[in-house]
Amino acid sequence: MTDTTFAGQVSRWYEENARDLPWRKPEVSPWAILISEVMLQQTPVARVLPAWQAWLDRWPTPAALAGDSPAEAIRMWGRLGYPRRAVRLRDCAVAIVERHGGEVPDRLEQLLALPGVGTYTARAVAAFAYGQRHPVVDTNVRRVVCRAIAGEPDAGPATRPADLVATEELLPPEPAAAALASAAIMELGAVICTARSPRCDACPVNAICAWRASGRVAPIGPTRRPQRYAGTDRQVRGLLLGLLRESTGPVPHQRLDQVWADDVQRARALAGLVTDGLVEPIGEASFRLVGDGPLAPVTD
DNA sequence: TTCCAGTGGT
DNA sequence: ACCACAGGAA
Incomplete structure (x- = not known):
């Protein structure tokens, strides 16, 4: 019996086509995964790769980072953008040492209480580092689920509770399978079901996609104002x-x-x-x- | 809701 | 030029 559910098909595709990203290796620590998730907040994979390795080489544990200065964290952040994340990540390391004996906590509630860790990052760590069953909803997952399941263009600028519910309903019951499915849906959004030029011909679920069936309707509503940079x-x-x-x-x-x-x-x-x-x-x-x-x- | 940086693709 | 990018916090 092959799994014909949405998550099952995307997961099978993922096992064959996933990018070989270093933070996905099984021997990677929860701390290394947490660093990757924070760096990947609004920064593309290609630019995170070298910075992630450099941070881990220098600060292999939360205690190591907590013992160094914010200034060094900011320097090592380089030009990833949003350097507040570097300071928050160090604050996070301090909190992990003080509250959790230097080990990245595995409970969602404790993760959410850490500096710089929000709805997405907490669930990503719980799922990818600890194999728990949680909906992990980033901009990619939100787009994929809105399109494929609801047949709508997108859900708007931020993740809403309804997006978590809709995604949770897609996950298989087994925690390990659910974590795999979460990574798979994210990958699909990053590589195939992209915002601008979705490659529906290469999509593993194009046969059951509500958005494609409805002719790939374009977003309507009030478009967001462009984020200026020059002169700001x-x-x-x-x-x-x-x-x-x-x-x-x-x-x-x-x-x-x-x-x-x-x-x-x-x-x-x-x-x-x-x-x-x-x-x-x-x-x-x-x-x-x-x-x-x-x-x-x-x-x- | 708005602010927060920086880069590469289209 | 414009937009998208594994978001979080005030």
């Missing part, structure tokens, strides 16, 4: 951080002033970096990455 605070933050990342220790504000002409906007961007725990003021008029420089003397 985000660009200024990027420039400031780039300078601080390359420097060791404090950088005088006169040098920071040179990266952007608008005083008001530059000050706002810098203040934002401080608020986000990426940068700290040093002395009268200098700034540095948080914790950069010599460690504070141990006093006891």
Whole structure:
């Protein structure tokens, strides 16, 4: 008896066609999987690959990262984007050491309580690192399920509780099979059922896809406003951080002033970096990455 | 809802 | 130029 369910067919396809990604190897630790999931939040696979390996080489355990400075985490983050994730990931390592004896927790509730770990990442770790049965819904899974099952273009900008329910209903009962199916559906969305140019001819479930049957209706509703970058605070933050990342220790504000002409906007961007725990003021008029420089003397 | 960065594909 | 990308938090 071959499994003809949606999850069964996608899983069979996955076992034959999955990309050979290093964090999918069976011997990879929960910590390594957690790092991959955080890096993959809004950053494409190709750019995560080298950074993930570098982080693991340097910080093989949560305790190792927790013992290093936020500044080093920010530097090792490189140009993956959204560098707040680097600080949160280190905060996460600290929390894992303090609350869980240095081991990545396996309960959803505990995972969700960690910094930088939300609905998606918590379930991804529980499923992929610990083999539990949870709906793992990222933008790919949401798109696949909306299309194939509901026959609709997409579910909107964010994952809703209904998306979790709809995905959970597709999962096979056995936890290990469910975790495999979750990875398979995600892979299908990443490789075949893409947002822009879906390759329905190569899809393992094209025969039972509601979206394809209905003629691949295009999304209608109010389109999201384009995310500008040039001239925004985000660009200024990027420039400031780039300078601080390359420097060791404090950088005088006169040098920071040179990266952007608008005083008001530059000050706002810098203040934002401080608020986000990426940068700290040093002395009268200098700034540095948080914790950069010599460690504070141990006093006891 | 909005902000958060950075890059490559189309 | 525009958009998509294994989201999370205020």
